[in-house]
Amino acid sequence: MKQDKHGRSARSTAFAGGLALLLAAGASQAACKVNIGVLLALTGSMAEIGQDNLRSAQLAIKGVNAAGGVGGCTVDPIVYDSQTEPTVAVNQAKALVDLKGVRVIFGSNSSGTTIAELRSVTAPAKVLLVSPSAASTSFTKLAKEGYTKGLFYRGVMSVGGEGPVVAYVARHMAGWKHVAIVYVNNAFGVTYAKETIKAFEAMGGKARLIPYNSDQPDYQSIVTDALKDKPEALVLLAHPKGGQAILRDWLQSGGPQHVLLADSVATQQFVDKSGGKLLDGGWSIKDAAVKSPWYELYRKNFMAAYKRTPHIPYDTNSYDAMAITLLAMDKAGTQDARKIFAAAREITAPGGLVVHPTPAGFKAALEAIAKGKKIHYVGVTGALRINEYGDVSNPVVVGRIKDGKLDYYKTLGVDEVDSIVKHHKL
Template identity: 35%
Template sequence: MTTFGMVKTAGVAFGLAVGFSGAAMAQDCTTKIGAVLPTSVDWGKPIAETAQFVVDQVNEAGGVQGCQIEMVLRDSQVDPKVGVDAAKALVDLDGVQVLLGAVSSGVSMPILTSVTVPAGVAQFSCCSSSGAFTALAEEGKTNGLWFRTFATSGVQAAVGAKVAKDQGYKSVAVLYKNDDWGQDIGKLVAENLKAHGIEVTGSVAINDAQPSYRAEVTEALAGEPEAIYLAIYPTEGSSVVREWVSLGGTQNMILANSLKSDEFRDNVGLQYLGNAHGTDTASPRVESADAFVASYKARFASEPNGPGLANSYDATMIALLAMEAAGKDARGADIAAAVSRVTDPAGTPVTADAAGFAAARDILAGGGSVLYQGATGNVRFDANGDVSAPAVVWTFTETGTEEASYITLEEVDALMASTN
């Protein structure tokens, strides 16, 4: 995996090298976009690198509205306060009209409500899945400025419950991160488990940075569940599972995509994860998704196995396409309004690469619209800025993860309808 250049202290912008084509070198203007992403954690850094990959491709194609794009990146540290402070700096000091981020719903939400919406900045998230964003949009409180390329928590909750049913578990304990995302998915997976006739023996909140999780693990063990469902992040997850195993807990585990992490696997030990099944949203089995995998491997010399990479690619490319469609010096609201022109089902299809961006520029300049065909397929946002997606069940291997089963978008929709 490549690394960022000129790394400064945590919470301070990374200086990112940008590759220029000959045409781009001749340009004398730069437009900044902001990114608040968790680069200090192992699974967050590739998400940011993927966003920069898109920026480099767009710059290769000549930039946006004739200007090179500079992505000013700040580390959220998966901390709401740090994330908000970073977003405020990007908006107030750097003057960005587009913000990429965050990853955790618990960080994205306060950025949205206290920074981007008040400032009229368009916010594109690769990975925040809480249903709270949908509710906020339905109440008219996002002002149409919020978009996410990751499906809501409902998809993973439904698939997680399906895994429990398919494995024949009769009882499951739920352990969830005590933030917007964790509370949302924890509640949803409990509801889905009960809809399948599976007993939820307990739902236990997990807070950040505790020296021990013995009390929480003991509480979850009290109901003697056949399996556990974990919706937490790798650092806390490693500690929780080590406590769980040491106290005699089952190795029957169902993992949210937040634990799709080499750090988690290595810290727990693969020998304890042989019966762990993870869930994640997935790209559809279409040509554009395959093309993303090929281009990612060419850039980074590795498979895009981490969480949110395809979603990060699409969030960034759609944001930059919308900036192109909105015109020079467009404000955040104009950029948000232009998203529909670049994700138009009746528009001219364009590929997710430098050539596709260049083609889109010509079409948009002529007054047309385009259908962006990206890493997660033909992205379509609803009125709340939400998307739906297929899903996968995965397992850990010595070198990463592998897909155990694929669930189509139609199957996901049917599954969610049946449990609702």
């Protein structure tokens, strides 16, 4: 079959038609475009996260386009705002599917908005939904029930898996025996907290759960409740906005400096706004393999594009989730959601040509796919694995706070993370 300069066969034109691509009459193959819906929280309570997740996803799109695109066509994202509201997310998803004809939607950020669009729009329409950061175990449950199997995957580990890892860091790495677990009272936080306390107690520790609502006018009552049985440390499973107030109140009320910051609050920006050097000796845990050349290249490209370093939670997850999705679309060569899902699982499974998110890596990946060869994508967050339910296993980075700076401490690799989850998830 005839190939172009990127090693692509003539399947590009057929692929374009099958995905409802914007291919103008008489246009050359190089001029074709493939749409992907992007539905993230650009306003609302998670706007700061959503905006930077979009920036990271756009870097991945730029990298794949420079290497030859999807099916030989330029990826053209259609970006909509969920406003961090489930009803808005549903309406925007409907517009992307019904009016724009997209067959793949990237987003949204929060579990609440993502599950709303999954149930109401994408699953019924057999459209693939990929979230960079929705971590609720509800998605696993829906997949196991057969409702969304093959129609959804994510770029972040489920809290059902991450809870035991948080417990492991608190109990075995920090050495704490008695902690207060303060968590945001939503689909993300409730399950996260339950999985964390079950594992922590199974490891011989003592803990108590204290929920908070993100729209509370004051958090002092939460802190007073958390301190009443004199825990030696605070495990914070929160979103940045409420989490900052809680941590400041914790320190001002005489709470111990021993803290563990998880996920969206495990950033330098959060440390700066919540206590700085007062948090020295604290721990953090998040998804990202920061000690890798691919991460350093990502940081460099982010700085060049946006004039600052990335510092928002799930940026790296967003980058890798988009890169995996685009490579999977290319491999599947079809608009069928379940075939794209299967392709994503295959390219994140060990074996075959290892490719990284670099100009040469993306080019090698697309050329190998065109030749029918197996590839293994190892990205900014390291080696990810997507299982049959759309859940992800990924490396986890443990950090320490010293002199007010959140520094790298250790990476727990995929095998180590899987082992912790296997032995401590109840």
